[in-house]
Amino acid sequence: MAAESSSQPYLKNFFIFNSSYGQKEGQEHEKVLYYHPSSTELDTQVRQVGLAEAITRFASQFNKTEDCESLHTQKTRQVFYQPEQNIWMVMTIGVGWISRERDMGLVKEYQGEEVQDVVYQSHLKHAYRAFTLLHSSFAAALSSGGVQGLKATLNSFFSTYLTSVNVSQGDILDVWSGVSFLPLDKQTFLRVHCCLSLLQATVPAIAHTAFLFNTNIVWCGLCAEDLRSLSHYLKTQILCGHSGVGPPESPTTTSYLTRFVGSGTTPSLLIYVRGETDSLEPHHLLLYTLQGATVCLTISGVEEQRWLSKRCRTTGLLDGLVMEGNSLLSSITGMQILSKLLMRSIECVQITSAISSWLNKYMSKKILFDHMLLGIDNDQLVCYY
Structure with missing residues (x-):
């Protein structure tokens, strides 16, 4: 032996x-x-x-x-x-x-x-x-x-x-203890940030927002230490079961509740992150996953009761915005990654040009969607974008 x-x-x-x-x-x-x-x-x-x-x-x-x-x-x-x-x-x-x-x-x-x-x-x-x-x-x-x-x-x-x-x-x-950020061009990053800012402004009980694509961070409003902890937790214990591999989900055939991680009427996880006092405070974490993209929302414990009392009035807007906005953002981000990969090959110049053209057209639809969903008039839309 x-x-x-x-x-x-x-x-x-x-x-x-x-x-x-x-x-x-x-x-x-x-x-x-x-x-x-x-x-x-x-x-x-x-x-x-x-x-x-x-x-x-x-x-x-x-x-x-x-x-x-x-x-x-x-x-x-x-x-x-x-x-x-x-x-x-x-x-x-x-x-x-x-x-x-x-x-x-x-x-x-x-x-x-x-x-x-x-x-x-x-x-x-x-x-x-x-x-x-x-x-x-x-x-x-x-x-x-x-x-x-x-x-x-x-x-x-x-x-x-x-x-x-x-x-x-x-x-x-x-x-x-580094975290992985997804490199984006300025326009796409601003669209992601704008969508999350509008979401947070629509529901004041939301304390922090974050957007991830394939476990890579696009935007996060948490402090650096909480960001490291949350990113590691999501990668190793939560999102490993939500890889986004497979055919795109249809909002008409799949209930939005199946895309939230956690338990309850509106599923959530209890976590402790730093609040306004820079000390650990309880927050309810809502995780919404779709086609490789994840939106993270934290609702402070102090605001939880108030938010639940207004659920009938706000949940429709919250779920609709997260579901549709997340789907569009994930598609835009995915096409940008594909475009960057193709640009590395000299032989694919024509294909890259075609994808870029399609991406610009898709972004125009994104602006129209925001206009219809949020009821923003043209002047406000220009101000946001």
Whole structure:
């Protein structure tokens, strides 16, 4: 049987603990809030948590202002992150190795330089941001459900989160936490922005708007940190099931409710994003997907009751504008992408010209549609466009 020649870095364990719990002997297990893999014996969990706590406390004796960030051994890398007081997130990565022939036989050489602390620190921070997007904070979950409620929330969230991302791999892109924007020409971008601005002006309860095409961001009114969290959440857990592949949907044959993501009369998801006070506030997120395009609308918790009371008067306009406007915008954006791809080929100049001509004609229909749907007179239409 041939021996293995190499091994890649892998996630050995991931756990969250509260260092202020279980202060008495025999109660150390109370510190453990979440542990992956869940099949690990409780004694092993307690030992790992105790070791991590000892390391962070020992390191704090040498630096009172900054937390311990990592621990290196030949076979593992352990990274630490304290997002909230006394609550630590810890990730242990098994270092990859390569078997090389030596005089004594095959020897494993561990590739510790391939496991960078900054990359896995960013994984921990991304995981915490993803949690706060849906649950505000660890403290908020503890306050609403107690310790058992916090443990249940952590288990429900991270059991799904860890399967949706490959935390054992990473590069500089994970460190910068960049998002993918779709490059558009000025005219098309302004049309997208104008449509969303009109939508937000029509329904004042809408706090933020965003438009994505094939998971690429065209416009987003959220702050940069919330944008990163929302973009990652949509790509890994929501829009992966709404790829838009297949024949275009017909508004006359498919109910608009089937294109919303969530549950309820008008389906929505509860998220926490920054409001006017720059603190995390509850918002209802409405996601409408059609033909590869996605419109995101957030409605603040304060305005939710008022918005629901006016639903009969506003929902028809909201749904109609999102459904028809989104369909047209996705078609325009799709044709622009196709046009840019064709322009890269010198042999397709005539085809590109024909598509550009069709695109201009289609945009004219878009202006006529806005005129009819919103009842904008010619003077106002020119002002908007």
